[in-house]
Amino acid sequence: MTFQWPTLLWSLLLLPLLVLLYLWLLRRRRKQTVRLANLAIAKAALGKGPGWRRHVPPALLLAALAVLLVATARPTATITLPLSQRTIILAMDVSGSMRAEDVKPNRLVASQEAAKTFVKELPHDTKVGVISFAGTAAVVQAPTVSRDDVIAAIDRFQLQRGTATGSGIVLSLATLFPNDGIEIQHITGQRKFPGTPLGEDKAKPEFTPVAPGSYNSAAIIMLTDGQRTTGPDPLEASRMAAERGVRVYTVGVGTTGGEVIGFEGWSMRVRLDEETLKTVAANTLGEYFYAGTAEDLKKVYQSLSSRMVVERKETEVSALFAAVGALLAVVAAGLSVFWFGRVA
Numbered sequence: 001m002t003f004q005w006p007t008l009l010w011s012l013l014l015l016p017l018l019v020l021l022y023l024w025l026l027r028r029r030r031k032q033t034v035r036l037a038n039l040a041i042a043k044a045a046l047g048k049g050p051g052w053r054r055h056v057p058p059a060l061l062l063a064a065l066a067v068l069l070v071a072t073a074r075p076t077a078t079i080t081l082p083l084s085q086r087t088i089i090l091a092m093d094v095s096g097s098m099r100a101e102d103v104k105p106n107r108l109v110a111s112q113e114a115a116k117t118f119v120k121e122l123p124h125d126t127k128v129g130v131i132s133f134a135g136t137a138a139v140v141q142a143p144t145v146s147r148d149d150v151i152a153a154i155d156r157f158q159l160q161r162g163t164a165t166g167s168g169i170v171l172s173l174a175t176l177f178p179n180d181g182i183e184i185q186h187i188t189g190q191r192k193f194p195g196t197p198l199g200e201d202k203a204k205p206e207f208t209p210v211a212p213g214s215y216n217s218a219a220i221i222m223l224t225d226g227q228r229t230t231g232p233d234p235l236e237a238s239r240m241a242a243e244r245g246v247r248v249y250t251v252g253v254g255t256t257g258g259e260v261i262g263f264e265g266w267s268m269r270v271r272l273d274e275e276t277l278k279t280v281a282a283n284t285l286g287e288y289f290y291a292g293t294a295e296d297l298k299k300v301y302q303s304l305s306s307r308m309v310v311e312r313k314e315t316e317v318s319a320l321f322a323a324v325g326a327l328l329a330v331v332a333a334g335l336s337v338f339w340f341g342r343v344a
């Protein structure tokens with residue numbers, strides 16, 4: 001815990017003085033009682049003493065003052081808070097190697113089922129978009145809160161040739177920041193700036209980089225089973241994401257040693273490029289996950305689901321301290337009235 005105004009913590013030194021004042025008042029009261037001629041008469045007049053209860057309200061009041069003085073120093077703490085209005089982009093590999101059956105029933109079906117379960121577990125106000133990539137990348141579903149639309153988009157995946165992991169990241173960023181002027185013509189065949197009339201050019205807006213991982217309103221989850229064979233460099237694409245503060249969580253499916261896969265009459269050796277996926281995640285302050293089986297893949301998405309709905313954030317907690325201090329003061333006053341019929 002840290003404090004925005006730490007110098008005000010010196011006010012806590014007043015508490016020992018209040019304790020000394022309380023002890024002085026108790027001693028003074030005893031002296032006044034002893035002045036009576038007969039101690040027995042004094043005891044009879046006072047009746048049965050309050051015992052330990054007399055010290056409870058003052059102790060609670062002292063604790064209340066301590067908590068309120070700490071609140072004046074404006075304490076801050078890192079706490080877990082629910083996220084609201086977040087956008088998740090699922091960038092999923094649909095290259096031919098996803099038909100491999102080392103992940104049952106095959107990599108594509110296993111990834112589809114895990115992704116659909118993940119989407120269903122997200123908060124209802126979280127927007128989800130779907131990007132598919134192979135030799136090129138495409139927006140299968142624009143970000144939406146409709147879970148039915150997202151699930152239908154995932155079910156529409158069609159296998160293609162090539163693996164352009166960098167294209168998946170770049171198009172994900174262009175979907176999250178449609179007004180940033182991110183060039184996507186070379187990875188989708190579309191115009192640079194969607195919405196611009198044909199033949200009309202548009203000036204590229206200025207861009208100011210931010211700290212990596214600082215954009216908490218969106219995240220990209222990229223699943224792939226192979227290494228890049230075409231398209232932009234995924235490491236350069238990850239730097240683009242880092243400059244926009246977007247975390248990229250990478251999920252690797254398949255074998256690192258490589259495997260020969262047949263697709264449309266072609267034979268190809270596919271290998272999971274873990275080092276690149278780890279670097280992509282590290283560049284953006286995301287995280288890399290390896291899923292060797294369908295069950296592993298489900299666990300990965302369950303873990304990601306918990307990360308997507310909450311965030312740890314440095315937050316001022318002065319109000320919490322003030323509320324606790326006020327509650328202690330009320331309890332102290334209530335007990336004093338209940339036991340002794342007076343507040344002080």
